[in-house]
Amino acid sequence: MVAAPDGRVVVSTDLLIEGRHFRRDWSSGYDVGRKAAAQNLADVAAMGATPTSIVVGLGMPPDLSAEWLDALTDGFRDECALVGASVVGGDVTRCDLVVLGVTALGDLGGRAPVTRSGARPGDKVAVAGRLGFAAAGLALLGSGLAPERLPEGSPLLEAVAAHRRPRPPYAMGPAAALLGATAMLDVSDGLVQDVGHVAEASGVRVELDPEAFAVAEPVALAAEELGADPLEWILTGGEDHALAAAFPADAELPEEWRVVGRVVAGQGVVVGGRAVERGGWDHFR
Amino acid sequence: MVAAPDGRVVVSTDLLIEGRHFRRDWSSGYDVGRKAAAQNLADVAAMGATPTSIVVGLGMPPDLSAEWLDALTDGFRDECALVGASVVGGDVTRCDLVVLGVTALGDLGGRAPVTRSGARPGDKVAVAGRLGFAAAGLALLGSGLAPERLPEGSPLLEAVAAHRRPRPPYAMGPAAALLGATAMLDVSDGLVQDVGHVAEASGVRVELDPEAFAVAEPVALAAEELGADPLEWILTGGEDHALAAAFPADAELPEEWRVVGRVVAGQGVVVGGRAVERGGWDHFR
Structure with missing residues (x-):
């Protein structure tokens, strides 16, 4: 209760499926617990609510070790603790793969819920939290990089850690609601794709300014290492669970929010003046 | 919200996993939706609450047909409608198997929640809803029976239908709370095993009287057909999602409840005077 x-x-x-959302050779049980909790807690925060609790359905192979399972549980507990929430229930069943069904609940504390459909022409679009980190980390792991061989303190390790454990700016969610956010979501699939959901639900166009984004050192270094475009990770990389929101033009935003675009009449998403085709950024490039 | x-x-x-909790050749998409909703709605009712809503995480293979998916959705909607609840959210992801992560929420309407831990020596144990039907239906399907060859109106069809779509006595849950139920749960794994959870959580022994159970016609006929013991299905068959509850000895129960045992000091479950070993009824027989 x-x-x-x-x-x-x-x-x-x-729903998180082994092999699709995580790999047990790339992430520990603890990492998976943290990440699985984080993505649902971030979604609750993006509605302007304070997460209160999580329930977890776990499908597991019979040979899953008790250590892995304990670490998973610890990961859930520790990520929930960041927001004062707790794991209140669950269900365990056999499955050939590790499968996690995670549900988070949140309380609005008297605030109106922030949806995806309230953005209006004239609003500014802002982002709180990290972008491109998890995508850079995933690309590094996918390139065969062995993180344990990197020197301690390497910024690349921060990107790898970001893939394993996102750090959503939870407190910014309810705060954005109080600041008058007209629409909000957490960036799970990539900024361009996700603000596309806001554009569609709100019946507006979102214009993003590629010059407005900062390229953080771990993302810049990983891009250099792999010969990749850091802006592509920032605009299309998912799983950092930054919050993206539309605010009235006169809203005074604290420094945690970076204004990266604006809402205009029309439809779809425009990046640097070029419309992103249906199908996403990949098709656009 | x-x-x-x-x-x-x-x-x-x-969490429901294809091959473990359902088979697509034995159950339609509609059946799976009804059943997946029912088992969570019944669990909410067993806490004395009225179900309000469901969220569904769906893992699906890319070749899953749109018809199957539509039928699944219809099944969820129709089962929820029985209790005035609705599907309020979801998540879809790719998976080699069909996987359903279902979470149901409920409202207590001012009542105290009924847990598993409140049963006290002297209480009577009663059951509302069907027992043994789903187990009989599963056994019939497992025997190779082709339901479409049975004559219309055959009671065996009712057992097969019970496996596909349980009919939990939802309204009896909040009603039991008002009648003073001291502990309650829905029978998902089998009566003996599930009342064992009540015994353990409450620190009591539950004595079941095998003579107290009615053997319904579909269960009796299926047992005759397969040379099985109907009482075994009744005592150990899961998935009918009957409600089992403990009530104070002087509680006046409406006819939907059948008294099948009592709570005494001690531990574990006793059936007809014989203790059920840890490990369950199967080991006992």
């Missing part, structure tokens, strides 16, 4: 003092509860659910 | 007028919300989650 979960307290729902507001009298309303927001809910987010996700 | 879900209304939680009580200010508390109860949550139930389950």
Whole structure:
């Protein structure tokens, strides 16, 4: 039983499948627990709510080690603790793969929920949290990089860690609601694709300014290492669970928010003046 | 966003894996949706709450037909409609198997939640809903029976249908809370095993009287057909999602409840005077 003092509860659910959303050779059980919790907690925060609890359905092969399972549980607990939430229930079943069904609940504390459909022409678009980190880390791991051979303190390790454990800016969600956010979501599939959902739900066009993004050192270094374009990771990389929101033009945003675009009449997403085709950024390049 | 007028919300989650919890050649998409919803809605009802909403995480192979998917969705909707709940969110991802992560929420309407841990010596144990039907249906399907060759109106069809779509006595859950139920759960794994959870959580012994159970016609006929023991299905068959509860000895129970045992000091489950070993009924026989 979960307290729902507001009298309303927001809910987010996700299914994570081994091999698709995580690999046990790239991520520990603890990492998987942290990440699985984080993506649902971030989704709850993106509605302007404070996460209160998580329930977990776990499908597991019979040979999964007790250590891995304990670490997974610890990961869930520790990520929930960041926001004052807890794991309140679960279900375990046999499965050939590790499968996690995660559902997070949140409380609105009297605030109106922020949806994807409230962005209006004239709004500014801003982002809180990291972009491109997890994509850079995934690319590094995919290139065959052995993180344990990197020197301690290498910025590349920060990118790899970001793939394993996102760090969503949870507190920015309810704060954005109080700042008057008209639409919000967490960036799970890539900024361009995700603000496309806001554009569609709100019946507006979102214009992003590629010059507005900072390229953080781990992302820049990883791009240099792999001969990749850091802006592509920033614009299309998922799983960092940054928050992207539209705010009224006169909203005074704290420094955690970086304005990266604006809402205009029309439809779809425009990056640097060029429309992104249906099908996403990949097709656009 | 879900209304939680009580200010508390109860949550139930389950993971259903193709091949383990359902087979696409034995159950339609519609059946799977009905059953997946039912088992979580029943769990919510067993806490004395009224189900309000469901969220569904769906893992699906790329070749899953649109018809199957539509039927699944219809099944979820129709089962939820039985209790006035609705599907409020979801997540879809690729997976080699069909995997369903289902979470149901419920509202207590001011009642105290009924847990598994409140049964006290002197309580009577009662069951509402069907027992043994789904197990009989599963056994019939497993025997190679082709339901479409049975004559219309055959009671065996009712057993097969019970395997595909349980019919939990949802309304009996909140009603039991009002009648003073001290512990309750829905029978998902088999009555003996599930009341064992109540015995353990409550620190009591549950005595079941094998003479107290009615053997319904579909169960009796299926047992005759397959040379099986109907009482074994009734005592150990899961998935009918009957409600089993402990009530104070002086509680006046409506006819939907059948008294099948009592709570005494001690531990474990006793059937007809014989203790059920740890490991369950199968080991006992």
